[in-house]
Structures are given as C-alpha cells and as structure tokens.
Amino acid sequence: MTDAATPKSKLELNDFLCFALHSTALAIGRANKPMLDKIGLTYSQYLVMVVLWAEDNRTVSSIGDKLFLESNTLTPLLKRLEALGYVRRSRDTADERQVRISLTEQGRALREKACAAHPDWIDRAFGGDMAAVQELKDRVIAIRDRLKTAEG
Amino acid sequence: MTDAATPKSKLELNDFLCFALHSTALAIGRANKPMLDKIGLTYSQYLVMVVLWAEDNRTVSSIGDKLFLESNTLTPLLKRLEALGYVRRSRDTADERQVRISLTEQGRALREKACAAHPDWIDRAFGGDMAAVQELKDRVIAIRDRLKTAEG
DNA sequence: AGCGATTTAATCGCTCACGATCTATTTGTT
DNA sequence: AACAAATAGATCGTGAGCGATTAAATCGCT
Known part of the structure; x- marks a missing residue:
C-alpha cells in the first residue's frame, strides 16, 4: 500500500483511488482549517454558507441537492448555524412542509471575513x-x- | 454555486475544488457501499484492512501514517475490528508504548471475500x-x- | 541511577455522514 | 369531502474525524 506502487488488479486500483481521494479530502479539510478557525465555522458549515451566499432563501433539500446531503445531516447543522446567528430557519408559509433558510445580516457579513481570511x-x-x-x-x-x- | 460556473476569484476556486473533492469522496464512499455491505465493513475499516493486507503486524501509528489518521480516530476503529474478529491488538513486548495490530485467520480470509465482492x-x-x-x-x-x- | 522530556496510545467531547424511522403537510383520486 | 400516497423535515443511533488532554513507557542527559 505504497502510493508509488503500481496496482496489479482493478481491485487494487480501486483501493488506491479510494485511498487517494479519501486522504486528500481530509488533507484539504485540514488545509482550510486556519481560515475556518478565523471565521469560526466547520468545513461543512462553510460549504453551506457558500451555497447560501450564491443563492439565499433556499429550502433544506435545495441545499442538500448542492452538497449531496440530506435532512438527517443538514437539520442539526443548520440549527447550529442558526444558533451562531448566521441563518434563519422558517417554515414556508405557502407550503409548510418546507423550511426556508435565509441569511441574517451577520451571515452576509461573514462573506467578507471569509474573503479576508483567504486560504x-x-x-x-x-x-x-x-x-x-x-x-x-x-x-x-x-x-x-x-x-x-x-x-x- | 453551480459546478459549470466559472469562478472569478481564487477564493471561489478554492470553494469549488473543496466542494468537488468533498462531494466526490462522499460519492465514492457510497459507490463502494454495496461491496462493503457484502463484507460487513465500513469504508474506513476497509481501508485499514487494505493497509494490513499489504503489511501485517503494524503499530497504530504506522497505520495512521498510511491513512493520515491518529490514535483518537484509529483506537476505537481498531477495537471494532477486533470485536469483529479480524485483528488482534497487543502491546509490543519490546516497547510497551506501542500496540501491534495483527490479522487473524478470519482477517486474512476476508481479503478473498473482498476480491469476490469487487466494486x-x-x-x-x-x-x-x-x-x-x-x-x-x-x-x-x-x-x-x-x-x-x-x-x- | 535518577529525572525531565519525548513518544505512543487511549480517552473525552463535539461535529458530521447516514440508514432507518417518524411526523406533519400537501397532492391526487374517487 | 375523505382518504391513501407522496413529499419535506426532523429524530435517533452508530461510526467516523479531530482538538485537547491524560497515562504509561522509553529515552537522554547528567
């Protein structure tokens, strides 16, 4: 299992690529940590904010479509972002099954901080x-x- | 935050690449799930087994070096693999700070199953x-x- | 030999990913 | 109008990943 080794089978190649993507995703998370610490968010919270900065007032599942996540992951995460004061969660008045996520003033302001903290x-x-x-x-x-x- | 969009700044490019790697790592985890379900392991447990199939009788930190993980993540994971009967954990007699992880017969046999379950x-x-x-x-x-x- | 520094794992607390399940609302059919 | 099916989120339990701390063993220096 050395990176430089040449895999002999498809299974090994699968293993190597999985391993490569897994460890690189972790490494990127770590590389972004200094920036994230400055703005006080986790990696996943940051990605949700990026999605919201691009388009505000989304439903939970619309955010999920972008990030390939579902409500079981997003609901607690969005509640934490709400507790931090960056988003508001409110039932859509037209269709109360849906929850609209909208940026607060603080949430919009955070974007500037993120730009300044530039990784x-x-x-x-x-x-x-x-x-x-x-x-x-x-x-x-x-x-x-x-x-x-x-x-x- | 559309995949096809052209990012205008380095920050946006960072966001896009993080997002791409993050979501792809998740997608690969999901793609491997059918195989992993067949052999009854999680993704991370499987990667640890791959490392051990390549070289047995490693220390915890040697596995960590390969997978870019530390004991806080690996110790519980290895205990689960031990509970499943695939590895043994024992203090190195020469240096009792170290814990040696060795494959059981079942652990070695699992490799054949993994080959058969081929993703x-x-x-x-x-x-x-x-x-x-x-x-x-x-x-x-x-x-x-x-x-x-x-x-x- | 003795003692502080280093090394190796383990532990704790928190967040996230995710399968399974549950509730509330809306839609569709009759 | 009534009721089954579908939809959107929320909840729960488990297994990661990780920062911070702790415990034990070993190393190094005098």
Whole structure:
C-alpha cells in the first residue's frame, strides 16, 4: 500500500483511488482549517454558507441537492448555524412542509471575513496554475457525476 | 454555486475544488457501499484492512501514517475490528508504548471475500480506461502531498 | 541511577455522514 | 369531502474525524 506502487488488479486500483481521494479530502479539510478557525465555522458549515451566499432563501433539500446531503445531516447543522446567528430557519408559509433558510445580516457579513481570511493552500499546491486547478476540479466532478447517474 | 460556473476569484476556486473533492469522496464512499455491505465493513475499516493486507503486524501509528489518521480516530476503529474478529491488538513486548495490530485467520480470509465482492464503479466511471484512473490518482495524491509538506 | 522530556496510545467531547424511522403537510383520486 | 400516497423535515443511533488532554513507557542527559 505504497502510493508509488503500481496496482496489479482493478481491485487494487480501486483501493488506491479510494485511498487517494479519501486522504486528500481530509488533507484539504485540514488545509482550510486556519481560515475556518478565523471565521469560526466547520468545513461543512462553510460549504453551506457558500451555497447560501450564491443563492439565499433556499429550502433544506435545495441545499442538500448542492452538497449531496440530506435532512438527517443538514437539520442539526443548520440549527447550529442558526444558533451562531448566521441563518434563519422558517417554515414556508405557502407550503409548510418546507423550511426556508435565509441569511441574517451577520451571515452576509461573514462573506467578507471569509474573503479576508483567504486560504493560501491553492497557491502552495499549484504554484499559481489556476488552469490546472480548474481542470482537476472538472475531472473530479466528472467522476462524481458518473457515479451519481450510474448508482443503484 | 453551480459546478459549470466559472469562478472569478481564487477564493471561489478554492470553494469549488473543496466542494468537488468533498462531494466526490462522499460519492465514492457510497459507490463502494454495496461491496462493503457484502463484507460487513465500513469504508474506513476497509481501508485499514487494505493497509494490513499489504503489511501485517503494524503499530497504530504506522497505520495512521498510511491513512493520515491518529490514535483518537484509529483506537476505537481498531477495537471494532477486533470485536469483529479480524485483528488482534497487543502491546509490543519490546516497547510497551506501542500496540501491534495483527490479522487473524478470519482477517486474512476476508481479503478473498473482498476480491469476490469487487466494486464495479471504476468501470462505470472510467469505461475501462485504467491509465486515466492511475493518472487521476497520481494528481490527487500530488495535491495531498504538497499540502502535507507545506502545512503549518 | 535518577529525572525531565519525548513518544505512543487511549480517552473525552463535539461535529458530521447516514440508514432507518417518524411526523406533519400537501397532492391526487374517487 | 375523505382518504391513501407522496413529499419535506426532523429524530435517533452508530461510526467516523479531530482538538485537547491524560497515562504509561522509553529515552537522554547528567
């Protein structure tokens, strides 16, 4: 199980790729930690905020569609964001099954803090080659979406 | 926060890549679930077994080095693998600070089951282009290792 | 040999991912 | 109008991941 080893079978290749993506996802989480500590959010909370900064007043499941998560994960997380004062949770008056998540003034303001706290790991890892970042992102997403459509 | 959108700043690019890796790691975990259910392990437990199949009788921290995890995560996980009968945990007689993790007969036998339960998602996602898988793995690992060396 | 520093695991508390289940609301059918 | 089916969230239990702390063994220095 050395990174440099050449896998002999598809099973091993699967193992290696799983391992690579797993450990890299963890490493990126850690790389973002200094920034997240500055703004006082966890990684997942931050991703929810990114989704809301892009489009406010979403339903829980709309956020879930973006992040590939469901209410069992999101509900407690959103309650924590509410407790922190960054979002409001309120039942949709037209359809009370839905809960609308909207940014508070503080929640909107946090975006500026996040910009200021700017993580630098992308530069460290890519030496400024933003095209390479973009390409990697596209490839990774391509895998995810092929898994998504083919699952079941 | 649409995947196809073109990010305008480094912060946004960071957000997109984090998001891509995060959601893809989750998707791969889900893609492996059918195989993991067959052999009765979680994803992390499986990765630990992969490490042990490659080299038996490791210390906790040696496993941690491979998986980028520490004893706070591994100790409970290894206790669960022990309870399942796949590994033994015993203090190293020469240095009692260390705990040696060794495979049981059942633990070794599980490898055959894992081979038989073979996940098919790699084929689905790559259409048999194993060279592409290898290349992606290498790129992903390159990021991780640059983060690892540059952190702090 | 003695004692402080280091190393290795274990423990605790919190957050998150997720399967399974439950409740409340809405929709569709008759 | 009444009632079954579908939908949106919430809840619960388990297994991670991780920061902080603790306990025990070993190492290093005098």
